[in-house]
Every structure is written in structure tokens, then in C-alpha cells.
Amino acid sequence: MPPSRPLVVAMIALLVLLGVPLLGACGAAGTDRDGAGSTPDDTTRVIHHATGDTTITGRPQRVVVLDTGELDSVLALGVTPVAAVRADATSGLPSYLAGRASDVAVAGTIGEPDLEAIAALQPDLILSNKVRHEDLYDRLSGIAPTVFAEKVGVAWQENFRLAAEALGQQAKAQRILAEYADKAKRTGQAFGDPAALQVSMVRFLPGSIRLYGQGSFIGTILADAGFARPPAQRVDKTFVEVSPEQLGQANGDLLFYAAYGSTGKAEQDQLTAGPLWQRLSAVSGGRAHEVSDDLWYVGIGPIAADLVLDDLQWYAGT
Amino acid sequence: MDEVSRPPPVPAGVQARSGPARTRRRRLLTVAGLLAGLGLCGLLSLAVGAKAIPPEGVWHALVAPTGSEDDVVVRSLRLPRTVLGVLAGLALGVAGALMQAHTRNPLAEPGLLGVNAGAAFAVVLATYGLGVHTLLGYVWFAFAGALLASVAVFALGSVAGGRGDPTPVTLALAGTAMTFLLLGLTNAVVLLDQQTLEAYRFWSLGALSGRDPEIIGQVVWFVVAGAVLALAGAAGLNALALGEDVARALGQQVWRTRVLGLAATTLLAGAAVAACGPIAFLGLVVPHLARALTGPDHRWLLPCSGLLGAGVLLVADVVGRVVAPPGELAAGIVLAFVGAPFFVMLVRRHRLAAL
Numbered sequence A: 001m002p003p004s005r006p007l008v009v010a011m012i013a014l015l016v017l018l019g020v021p022l023l024g025a026c027g028a029a030g031t032d033r034d035g036a037g038s039t040p041d042d043t044t045r046v047i048h049h050a051t052g053d054t055t056i057t058g059r060p061q062r063v064v065v066l067d068t069g070e071l072d073s074v075l076a077l078g079v080t081p082v083a084a085v086r087a088d089a090t091s092g093l094p095s096y097l098a099g100r101a102s103d104v105a106v107a108g109t110i111g112e113p114d115l116e117a118i119a120a121l122q123p124d125l126i127l128s129n130k131v132r133h134e135d136l137y138d139r140l141s142g143i144a145p146t147v148f149a150e151k152v153g154v155a156w157q158e159n160f161r162l163a164a165e166a167l168g169q170q171a172k173a174q175r176i177l178a179e180y181a182d183k184a185k186r187t188g189q190a191f192g193d194p195a196a197l198q199v200s201m202v203r204f205l206p207g208s209i210r211l212y213g214q215g216s217f218i219g220t221i222l223a224d225a226g227f228a229r230p231p232a233q234r235v236d237k238t239f240v241e242v243s244p245e246q247l248g249q250a251n252g253d254l255l256f257y258a259a260y261g262s263t264g265k266a267e268q269d270q271l272t273a274g275p276l277w278q279r280l281s282a283v284s285g286g287r288a289h290e291v292s293d294d295l296w297y298v299g300i301g302p303i304a305a306d307l308v309l310d311d312l313q314w315y316a317g318t
Numbered sequence B: 001m002d003e004v005s006r007p008p009p010v011p012a013g014v015q016a017r018s019g020p021a022r023t024r025r026r027r028l029l030t031v032a033g034l035l036a037g038l039g040l041c042g043l044l045s046l047a048v049g050a051k052a053i054p055p056e057g058v059w060h061a062l063v064a065p066t067g068s069e070d071d072v073v074v075r076s077l078r079l080p081r082t083v084l085g086v087l088a089g090l091a092l093g094v095a096g097a098l099m100q101a102h103t104r105n106p107l108a109e110p111g112l113l114g115v116n117a118g119a120a121f122a123v124v125l126a127t128y129g130l131g132v133h134t135l136l137g138y139v140w141f142a143f144a145g146a147l148l149a150s151v152a153v154f155a156l157g158s159v160a161g162g163r164g165d166p167t168p169v170t171l172a173l174a175g176t177a178m179t180f181l182l183l184g185l186t187n188a189v190v191l192l193d194q195q196t197l198e199a200y201r202f203w204s205l206g207a208l209s210g211r212d213p214e215i216i217g218q219v220v221w222f223v224v225a226g227a228v229l230a231l232a233g234a235a236g237l238n239a240l241a242l243g244e245d246v247a248r249a250l251g252q253q254v255w256r257t258r259v260l261g262l263a264a265t266t267l268l269a270g271a272a273v274a275a276c277g278p279i280a281f282l283g284l285v286v287p288h289l290a291r292a293l294t295g296p297d298h299r300w301l302l303p304c305s306g307l308l309g310a311g312v313l314l315v316a317d318v319v320g321r322v323v324a325p326p327g328e329l330a331a332g333i334v335l336a337f338v339g340a341p342f343f344v345m346l347v348r349r350h351r352l353a354a355l
Helices: A005-035 A068-076 A115-120 A130-143 A153-167 A170-189 A217-224 A244-250 A261-273 A293-298 A302-317 B012-017 B020-047 B055-063 B069-103 B115-130 B135-160 B168-192 B194-203 B214-232 B234-240 B244-249 B254-276 B282-294 B298-322 B331-348 B350-354
Strands: A044-049 A052-057 A063-065 A083-086 A105-109 A125-129 A146-149 A199-205 A208-212 A239-242 A254-259 A288-290
Touching (some): A044 A153, A063 A068, A068 A153, A068 A302, A105 A115, A115 A130, A125 A130, A125 A153, A130 A146, A146 A153, A153 A170, A153 A217, A153 A302, A170 A302, A199 A217, A208 A244, A208 A261, A239 A244, A254 A293, A293 A302, B020 B055, B020 B069, B020 B282, B055 B069, B069 B168, B069 B214, B069 B254, B069 B298, B115 B168, B115 B254, B135 B168, B135 B214, B214 B234, B214 B298, B234 B244, B234 B254, B244 B254, B282 B298
Parallel strands (some): A063 A083, A063 A125, A083 A105, A125 A146, A199 A254
Antiparallel strands (some): A044 A052, A199 A208, A208 A239
16 A cells, blocks of 8 residues: 555655754754864854753854743843843743843744744844753754753752853853852851751742752752751652642741732731631741742742842841 | 322323332432431541541530640531532532433533533622622622623523523523633633632632631522422423323423523522532532432422532542542542543443433
8 A cells, every 4th residue: 555645745745844853953063173273262062961962153242032940040140131031921031040031032932932932033142941941942043052051949059050151151050059058058057056946948939838848949949058948848849739628738937928829829828817827826926927929939040049138137137 | 270289190100110208218218318418528528628627526526625736627627618519519419300301401510501611700790890809709790790791591591492591402502602702801801910810710610618607608508599499390391291282281380490490400500609619520410320219300409409419529629638638639620530431331331311
């Protein structure tokens, strides 16, 4: 039986799909050879990342970032990206970055980056991660050299170093991270012995209560500051969802809570007014503080980390 | 007027097998059994949850609370959701049986009148336009939306029914059309705004948890009124089951029975969706289970369907509390998991298609 027409079309499509990366690889190899022996600013290096190896020449100037962590990272390195994406169709870039990112063009949302707009900006580097855009990698690398991080949140320092490597600014990143580590320690010590304090992280979402674990962005900051965590939050996961019946697990020596969106806020208002919340010793002892959701839970990266430490130092003084 | 008090025709199959007295005794036993079962489900709902509380702790919380954490969990969380589960389950069970009887369609469910879609659209409008974000705040909007949608469907179905009477087919068609229209409008609003989408997604789960106990007081009278109306129309429904022409020949006022039944369905399903969000499958599946127990006489089928609905919803809620520790699964999701295969089974068993 001769192959049916759809099958032929599918086979051609497959050949084309297989062929494009091959051609790209040849091109990349060519650049590699050309770059050898150029001036330092024109050095060509191969970045090993989550979805492959990408060759980058010099210091990219026209950077597009497709997730909040990457946006935070490049801004921390003093690079203003030509475009970033919003978390969704209506909200803007994270509020804590709004001041630094006011000139950044918005090219779609995290869920749906506007590839045409990105291509029109003629970027020389695209930064994102496998979690969000694994499916788009091939199309993005057709537009510009693309570097993907493996994970989000918990791996923010690693991702920051990766972004710095792609931007050719490793030394600056190293300095920023060293300053962060030092500041985190000092912040912890501002509370006396941080290891004696169990810090609980609670987030209210529509219909659910999350306790953030050690495998989250905020979890790494608390760990770097030397804080202990309540038993239920000593997990490698980003968060555990608990039933309202288990609100007791949210207790700690120090408690920080926030709500995601207006519906989360309504949830927070209802639960924090309830008898189970009022029973928490952190609440009755006045050691439960409402914090910015955008900064503590949505934010990821060195700038967010620095601002969270500022907040923590302020609470140490109260 | 006196046709109301006339004994309703009992479907022939029921009387043929055994004498009326024996049938009656068997049905009374069924109702007693269902009541006992519901009591058991209620106890289960008070005793089992995400937080492990020993039975004596639950007992202690109910009779002599001292304000301990367990007492607070049982009294402020489990008690309200148990009461709400009984109300909503009862409402959906009765509404489902009514809907299947009126449309003479074994696959009909309370949402067929556009009640859920109307409530959803009203909730989305309230969130987007008025910034309402609490479940308590949604109750009246959802109920009003359900009511309006149902009235619109009834009007459309009546106009399309030719003689001014809505027929099962025109009602189902009008309900489906209205549901799709409202769903389209809902999606249009939700796409405009992420926060509204989040709120809608949360509301549309259909759950008993996190509900302010105040909601019970707001919907209980609608459930009571709906149940009374439903029982008042039960005898007429038996006649209607024989076909509209036969029912007319038997002296039934078909129009009156229809209005009564649809008003009851709207009150019941509207109250349930306003209190808990849309809960799928319960109103579809429970009447079939009840029919297997009591036979097709609506004077028994409606109350049994209500009792069974309350019990099933409580069990679904309890299952949802323990399957995903330390979190919970919404009762609506649990029911969808169990209800979907049941639905397929129903469609495959053509015996039920001959309702």
C-alpha cells in the first residue's frame, strides 16, 4: 500500500524539523572558529545550559528575558533588557522591579511570549528556563542565541550565575552573590541566634493555604540567614498545601504571610479572622507580619533577595 | 381544584409485584435506612478530616467544648460544612430527580435549566465589575443569576413549545442554548482579567470547605421552600410520567405541575450552586440510585433522592479531605472522578433510557 498523503506530509515536516537544528549547529560551529583569536570583548564562548550548548560572542547588548527570575538577574547586573514578559494579560512586571524596568518593552506574557515582537527587536540573547518555555526553545534559538536555566525559584543563585555567564559578567555576579551571602548572615544575626528561631512562611491563594518549604526562593534566603523552620516546612518542596484544619502547622516563632491576588486576599481576611489563626502563638505574640506577595513569593533573583533581607532587618528592629 | 387531593395513579409495574401495603412498608424501611445512613455520613463528616482527631475528641468538642484546637476544628470547620453538605446534597438530589421527571430524560441534571451557567456568569460579573471576592459575597449574585437564567430558559422553552406550554424537548434545547450563551459570556469576561479568572476558577470547583457558616442561614430557606414545592408537585409528576396527553386525560393540570416543578428545581439547584459552586454529577447520578431503591413513584423518589444526595455529597467531601494530605480535594472534584465513569455506565445501559 502506498503511504497516505498525511503521512508523506508528516514525514516531510519531520525531516524539516530535524534539518533545521542541524543547519543551525553547522552555523554555530562556524562562528566558533571565526571567534577564535579575537579581541577580549569579542570572545566566543560556549554556554552549557539546560537545553543544550549555545555559542555567544562578546557581551550581548540586546537581551530579551522571558521570566521574572531572569528579569531580576539581568537588571541586577546593570543590563536593561530590550523586552520582558508579564506574568499575565493584565498585571505588569513585578512591582518591586517597576522602577528599574520602566523602559523595558513588554513582549507578551510568560505563558505566551510574543515571538514576532521578540524577533522584530533583533535581540542578541534570550534568557528563560526549561520550566516555562522548553517547547519554545527551538523557535527562540532561531531568533537569537538562547540560554535556558533548568529550574526556577530555588536555583536562583545558579540561574543568576548562568545569566551572568551569558552576559559575560561573571565577576560582577560573583561579587553580588558574595555581598548577598554576607548580608544574609548579618540579617540572621540581627535576630540574635537565628538557628533558635523557627520562621514560618504562609501564603493564601484562592481556596488554598500554602506553607513554603526549603525548596523555594524564600526558603533559600531564610536558610542563608541561618533561620530554622517549623517541622511542616522542613521539606525540599517549594510548598505544601494544607487544609484549614491544619492551620496549626503554620505556627512558628516568627511568621510572615501574604496573599496572592484579590481572591487570595479575601481568603486571607477570612482565615486570619478565624479562631484557628488567632490561636497561633506567633499571632497572639505579635510576631506574625503581613509582607508583600510580589516581593517575597512572586519575586525571584538577587534584587528580590536583597529587598527581602531589607524587610527582615526592619522586622529585627521591631 | 379537587384533582390535587385525588390519589395519583401509581405506575403499574410497582403494584404488580406485591400488594400496596407491602410496597409501602418496604418504602418506609428504605426511607428509614437512608435516614440512618445519612446520620452515619454526618458522623463520619464530623469525625474524619485532614487533622486527625480521635472519636472521643470529637464527642468532647460537640458536647463539652473547652476551646481546644480540636474543639475549634470540629465546631467551626467540620460542623458548618457538614450542615452545608446535607443542605446542598439534599437540594441537588431532589432537583436532579425533578429535572429527570420533567424532561423525561434519564440524562437530565439540575444544570439543564441554565442554573449553573447563570450563577457562574453572575459571579464573574460581580468579581469583575464590583470587585466582590468573597464566597459569602457571591451567594446572592449566584442565586440571582441562577434564577434569571432559569426564568429565561422557561420563557424560551414556552415560546418554542407552540401551544405556549414548554415541552421536555423545548426546555432541554432552550436550557442548552442558554447555558452555552452564558458560558461564552463568562469566558469573555474571564479572559479580560486574570484576577477574575482566578476567582472564577476557585468558585467553579464546587466545594464545601472554606464556606462562611453564615451562608447556611442564607440558603436554608430556599432549600426548604424548594423541597416543599417539589413534594407538592410529586403526585402530578407521576401522571406526567405517562405522557402529557394521558396526564391531561387523568385531570392533571400539566402547566401547573411544570411551573411548580421548575420553580422547585430552580430554588434547590440555585441554592446549592450559590452555596457551594457548581457540583457536577450528583444531581444526575443520585436519582438513578434512588429509583433503584424506591421505584418510579415520585412521592417516594424525591425524598429518597434528597437523602441519598446528602449522604453521597458528605462522603465525597470526607474522601476529599483525606486523599491529599495535608491538603484537601474539593468535593466537586471527587464527585467528578466517581461520577464520570458512572455516567458512561448509565449511557451504556439502555434500560434507563426508557424513563
